[in-house]
Amino acid sequence: MISLAGRDILHGWGKFVFTGIGLGLLIGVTLSMAGIYRGMVDDAEVLLDNSGADLWAVQKDTLGPYAEPSNLADDLYRSLQTLPGVARAANVTYLTMQVRPLTDAASVGDAAARERRAMVVGVVPGGFGEPGQPESLVAGRHLTRGHYEAVADVSTGFRLGERLRIRRHAYRVVGLTRRTVSSGGDPMIFIPLKDAQDAQFLKDNDAIVAQRRRSAANPAFNRPGQPQVLDAVLAAQTQSNSVNAILVSLTPDADPDRVAADIRRWKHLSVYTRAEMNEILQAKLIATSARQIFMFLVILSVVSAAIVAFIIYTLTLGKIREIAVLKLIGTRNRTIAGMILQQAIGLGLIGFIVGKTVATLWAPVFPKYVLLLPGDAARGFLIVVIICVLASLVAIRAALRVDPAEAIGG
Amino acid sequence: MNVPKPNWRALSLLAVLLPLLGAFLWLALTSGPLAPVLVTLVSVEERAIAPALFGVGTVEARYTYRIGPTIAGRVSQVAVQVGERVEAGQRLGEMDPVDLDERLAAQDAALRRAESGVVAARAQVRDAQARRDFASAQVKRYEQLLLARTASEDTAEAKRQEAQIAEAGVALGLANLESAEQDLGRVRAERAALVRQRDTLRLVAPADGLPLGGLVVSRDAEPGSTVVAGQSVVEVVDPASLWVDVRFDQLGAGALRAGLAAQIALRSQPLGALEGRVERVEPRADAITEELLAKVVFADLPDPLPRLGELAEVTVALAPRPAAPAVPNAALHRRADALGVWVLDDGEPSFVPLTIGARDLDGWVEIRSGLTPGATVIWHSQAPLSPGRRVKVVEQLPGVAP
Numbered sequence: 081m082i083s084l085a086g087r088d089i090l091h092g093w094g095k096f097v098f099t100g101i102g103l104g105l106l107i108g109v110t111l112s113m114a115g116i117y118r119g120m121v122d123d124a125e126v127l128l129d130n131s132g133a134d135l136w137a138v139q140k141d142t143l144g145p146y147a148e149p150s151n152l153a154d155d156l157y158r159s160l161q162t163l164p165g166v167a168r169a170a171n172v173t174y175l176t177m178q179v180r181p182l183t184d185a186a187s188v189g190d191a192a193a194r195e196r197r198a199m200v201v202g203v204v205p206g207g208f209g210e211p212g213q214p215e216s217l218v219a220g221r222h223l224t225r226g227h228y229e230a231v232a233d234v235s236t237g238f239r240l241g242e243r244l245r246i247r248r249h250a251y252r253v254v255g256l257t258r259r260t261v262s263s264g265g266d267p268m269i270f271i272p273l274k275d276a277q278d279a280q281f282l283k284d285n286d287a288i289v290a291q292r293r294r295s296a297a298n299p300a301f302n303r304p305g306q307p308q309v310l311d312a313v314l315a316a317q318t319q320s321n322s323v324n325a326i327l328v329s330l331t332p333d334a335d336p337d338r339v340a341a342d343i344r345r346w347k348h349l350s351v352y353t354r355a356e357m358n359e360i361l362q363a364k365l366i367a368t369s370a371r372q373i374f375m376f377l378v379i380l381s382v383v384s385a386a387i388v389a390f391i392i393y394t395l396t397l398g399k400i401r402e403i404a405v406l407k408l409i410g411t412r413n414r415t416i417a418g419m420i421l422q423q424a425i426g427l428g429l430i431g432f433i434v435g436k437t438v439a440t441l442w443a444p445v446f447p448k449y450v451l452l453l454p455g456d457a458a459r460g461f462l463i464v465v466i467i468c469v470l471a472s473l474v475a476i477r478a479a480l481r482v483d484p485a486e487a488i489g490g
Numbered sequence: 491m492n493v494p495k496p497n498w499r500a501l502s503l504l505a506v507l508l509p510l511l512g513a514f515l516w517l518a519l520t521s522g523p524l525a526p527v528l529v530t531l532v533s534v535e536e537r538a539i540a541p542a543l544f545g546v547g548t549v550e551a552r553y554t555y556r557i558g559p560t561i562a563g564r565v566s567q568v569a570v571q572v573g574e575r576v577e578a579g580q581r582l583g584e585m586d587p588v589d590l591d592e593r594l595a596a597q598d599a600a601l602r603r604a605e606s607g608v609v610a611a612r613a614q615v616r617d618a619q620a621r622r623d624f625a626s627a628q629v630k631r632y633e634q635l636l637l638a639r640t641a642s643e644d645t646a647e648a649k650r651q652e653a654q655i656a657e658a659g660v661a662l663g664l665a666n667l668e669s670a671e672q673d674l675g676r677v678r679a680e681r682a683a684l685v686r687q688r689d690t691l692r693l694v695a696p697a698d699g700l701p702l703g704g705l706v707v708s709r710d711a712e713p714g715s716t717v718v719a720g721q722s723v724v725e726v727v728d729p730a731s732l733w734v735d736v737r738f739d740q741l742g743a744g745a746l747r748a749g750l751a752a753q754i755a756l757r758s759q760p761l762g763a764l765e766g767r768v769e770r771v772e773p774r775a776d777a778i779t780e781e782l783l784a785k786v787v788f789a790d791l792p793d794p795l796p797r798l799g800e801l802a803e804v805t806v807a808l809a810p811r812p813a814a815p816a817v818p819n820a821a822l823h824r825r826a827d828a829l830g831v832w833v834l835d836d837g838e839p840s841f842v843p844l845t846i847g848a849r850d851l852d853g854w855v856e857i858r859s860g861l862t863p864g865a866t867v868i869w870h871s872q873a874p875l876s877p878g879r880r881v882k883v884v885e886q887l888p889g890v891a892p
Contacts, residue, residue, distance in 0.1 A: 086500075093503040129874075132824075155778065167827060206741050206849075208822045208829055216871050217820040219890040221853030224819070225544040226739040227803070234889045254853070255820060256890055258872055274739075274779075307710075307721060321778060332827060430507070433514045440517040454524075 085422035088399070099395065100427050103388055104434020107464060110377070110384045111439040112446075114456045117373045119449035124263045124361040128354060131172070133211040133327035134336050136352045137343055144350075145174050145325035146263055146357075147365045152349070154277070157326045163342055165334030171323040172212040173202035173276045176266055179236070182243040182250045196236045198269045199262035200246060202276020202323070205229070211327030214270055220255030226272050231255035233267035246271065247279045263361050265448040273323070281320035291317060381463070388431070388464065389471035392424045396475035403479045404487035417476045424472035428464045435460075526880035528887050531834070532869035534817055539856045540810040541848045543743055546803055547736030547786070549756070549796045551729070555704065556722030557693050559585045564716050565723055568693075570706045578700045582724045585691040590684060597681040604674040611670040615663035622656035629653045695726055702730040707798060729795055732788065733769060736804045737781040742849075745808045746771050752786045757801040765789035768806060811848050815857045821869050822846070822855060830860065832868040832875050834883070839868060839875045 089096050127146065136145065137152070137160060144150020152171075160169040180195040203212040205223035213222065214231055220240050223229045230251040232238045235258075243250045251271055260268040271279070292314055295301045301313045326349075330339060340351040352360065362370070396403075406416055436457055443450040518524060568583040570576055632649045635641035695704050704726040711723045734754055738746060752766040765788070772783040786804050788796075796802070821831045822844075830843035844860035861867070868875065872887055 090497070090499045090503060093499060093506075097503070097506055155780075204741070206739070208819060208824060208846075208855075210824075215823065216874050218870050218872060218887040220820065222819045224849065224851045224853055226741075227544065227546050240890070258887075258889070430510070433510055437510070437514045437517055440521055452521075 085419040085426070088402075088419060089423060089426065096423075096427070097430065099391060100430030101434050103391060103427060103431030105438060106384050106387060107431050107435030107460065108438040108442075110380050111435055111452065111457065111460055112443065112450060113373070113377045113380050114460070115439065115443055115450035115452045116446070116448070117370060117377055118451040118453055118456065119446075120265070120366055120370050120373060121362065122451045123261050123265045123449055124366055125358065126259055126261060127263050127361070128357055130215060130260050130268075131212055131327055132215060132329060134330040134354060135328040135340055135343070136357055137169075137326040137328055137347070137349045138324070138352070140348055140350050142350060143352075143360050143364065145172070147360050150324050150350075151322045152324070152326060154273075154321050154323045156347070156349070157323075159347060160326055160328055160343060163339065165330055165339040165342075167329050167331045167334075168210055169326050169328045170204050170211045171202075171273055171325075172327050173200075173273065173280055173322075173324045174262070175200045175202075175276065175280045176262065176264075177246070177279075179244055179246055179269060181238060182245045194237055196238075197266050198233075198236055199264075199266045200276060200279060201268050201270050202273040202280070203270050205272045211329045214255070214257040214260055214268075216257070217255045218258045220253070222255055223270065223272055224254075227275055228252065229254050229272065231257060231270040233260045233269070234258050235261075235267045236269065238269075244269075246275075248285065249275060249279075251275070259449070261449065263365050277320045277323065280324075281322065385463070385467045388428070388467050389474070392427060392468060392471040393475045393478075395423070395427070396420050396472070396479055400479065400482055401487060404482050404484050407482065408484040408487045413480055416479055420476050420479060421469065421472045424468040424475070425465060428468035432461050432464050526882040527871055527873050527875060528884050529832075529839075529868045529871040529875075529881045530885065530887060531866050531883055532818060532821060534815045534857065534861050534863050534865045534867060536813050536863040537816045537854065538810050538813045539816055539848045539850050539854055541742075541745070541808045542851045543738050543746060543806045543808065544803070544851055545736040545738035545781075545784070545806070546801065547734045549732060549798055549800045549802055550735045551707075551727035551798060552731035552733055552785075553699060553728040554707075555696050555726045555728075557582060557695070557724045557726060558711075558717060558720060558722040559693070560690055560719055562716070562718045563588070563691070565711045565713050567713050568709055568711070568723060570709070570724060572706050572709050574706045576695045576704045576706060576726060578695055578703070579697045580695045580704075581692055582695055582706075582726070583693040585693070587688060587691050590688050590691070594681065594684050594688065597677065597684055601674070601677045601681055604670065604677040607670040608667065608674050611663065611667035615660065615667050618656065618659035618663040622653070622660045625649070625653035625656035693723055700726075700728055700730075702728070705729045705795075727798065730791070732791060732796060732798075734766070734786040734788075734802045734804055736784050736786050736802075737776070737779070738784060738806075740775065740780045740782055743782050746782060746784060746806065750806050750808065752807070753805045754786060754788065755803045755805075756796055757803075758797075760803075763805075764792055766804070805851070811856065814847065815861055815863045816854045817857060817861070817867055818869060819849065819853045819855050821867050823875075832871070833861075834866065834868065834881070837881070838878050839881055840877055842867075 137156075138144035139150040139152055142148045142150045154171050157169045157171050160166055176197065176199045178195050179198045179200065180192065183190065201212065203223070204210060205226055208222065217231070218234060220231070223231060228249060228251050230244060230253050232244070232253050232255075234256050238244055238253050240253055240256060242253045244253060245251075246269075257268070257270075262268060295313055295317065296310060302310045328339070328343075330336060336353045340353055343349055343351045403416055439452060443452055564586040566584050566586040570582050576582065628649045629646075629652075632641050632646040636643065636646045706724060707727050708725040709723070710725065711717050711721070717723060746768065748768050748770045750768045752768055753763040754766045755761075755763050766786045767789060769785045769787045772785070775782045786806075817831060822829060823832065823841075825841050828843040829846060830841050832839040833842050842860055845858040847856035847858045849855045868881070870887055871881070875881070
């Protein structure tokens, strides 16, 4: 049996294929938008995964450390470590800031161009698999020194052995990670905790000098006859013993809610389990931007569906004269309907394949993470086919109603 | 049956559609969840781990002399400037003596007066002795005259009385002399005390303990300013006693001992490492910052001297351990409370728990048990691994510039 659809497609395949590719690009944009939304949600999840924690202990009555600022004394983790059910507890600090490579004066412009916004994470160096540590590296090694080393995410563009500047200290990049990002998608840079505490609270040199002068001018601090008071005050002003959160990992048999309740009751801290933290990130931190993208995704899907339907409909109507001829020569309605349906589905298939391919190809070029889920692709495929079928049904209805006389009239 | 004519239209359509389908399938298999995780491998090496400790400290002087007055007063002169070298015992400045010099002059006058008083008292004694000698001679003469009955009893009695008075006069003179001498002693002592007081107003470098001389590091008060007792006017350090006050993280610093060799990198010369030695590990650790404190001395004092307070990075080499199997720390992962590595088992990753020993600053970790040298383990991976996950071994992971 001769496939009418195949014949028709072969007759004008250029038009057919290019329409399909056009559709594909549209579907590609829609899939990418879905990927952007998924990537946003995934950024938040990967942040929790990478922290390796079961519980987050933060300043009382705050939603820290990601959604709100939180400050804790850095010796509190010891009292958590002794609680039953707690396997490990580690201090961590987070600070989002601009980081640039350390270069000589000749390539300042280059350094400025390579400046990246990054989340600087202070972790306790030396412990393997401690909460807060990057889990797997793509190059180099973990932090071993207590100061002035960094492990950076690949997407920062920093290379192994390169030196970068955070506040006043230079850090050597000793390892690289992948997909370690903040909930906002900023790549992470891991540095030793002590340096991070300094970086977080250390003012620039000018500010320190000005502060010293201010303190010296204050008669309460600079008392005549007691010159040591000023020294003590100045020393106290430049110290920092705060961290943003304590990451707690539990023993396999511990109940997170129970341990969290213990910490809340006896240590007077706010504690969040993994599920609660996920809720905070999804429902509070990225809620509006994710909903914004999701809203746009819905509109884009509707518009894409409408455009696909219109294209198929007009493609069929463009062949109305040929269909009239077919009817005139006595072709059965079923055959005509089949032809239109097959063409529509073929167009949908080409569109989907092109769309998925281009979306996969251009996804890595996006500055933020684009996560193309197979489930989304399958759903997209299903929707494309359904829209094609529906659109072709409308077209079939129009085609079947055509008067064969039109073939000779007109 | 006739061979169908090659349909050029169909072929050209296929020529467009097939590569498209090929690209789609290829992308589906190489990216996304179906794609294998790219990994690099490393083999377990037999190597001698040379553990080392890394600490940060500041250059400080072991001996600092804060030189200032012992009583409140006004600075009259500061003879040295910051940065000058001074010798042991050198005069560095002086406090305003206020009325001390005048009181000293008064004491000098008092001393001379007391000395004259002694001379006068001595003369008095001599005078009294002369009177007594004459009186006793008179007594003897009149007693002989009385025997010869040429003088009356009355006269002789009067002479005896004169002799007794003269004797008392001598005793009085001697007592006066004693008193004058005591007075002289008192005045002398008072003057000496004033001189000592005057001397303490001179600010001098310590007389001993400065083998290379002292270095003036600060000049805290200028002439004319008032300072309280104990406040420093000039601060002098012993440059031979410069050391680095280093803080090491307590984590893994148990092997820190006095006498270990150390490399000191000053912040001003980050590339030039200086030789040093751990002088002592402080018995008291910092409980707040969770650090051990140690003092590291320079093997040879650099020239110019490192600046006091300059930041220094100190690497202390601990005793190297015997050769043992070792892996890079990037290969170690924690999985369900066990530390271990991923190995390729029939092309699929499987987790091997390990016990680890010493580690060095280059990221090598000694393996106590679990693996033998020559075994191949997964070093870097593009994503976290799980058992049975498809992996592909590559030389270098994408996105990592060489």
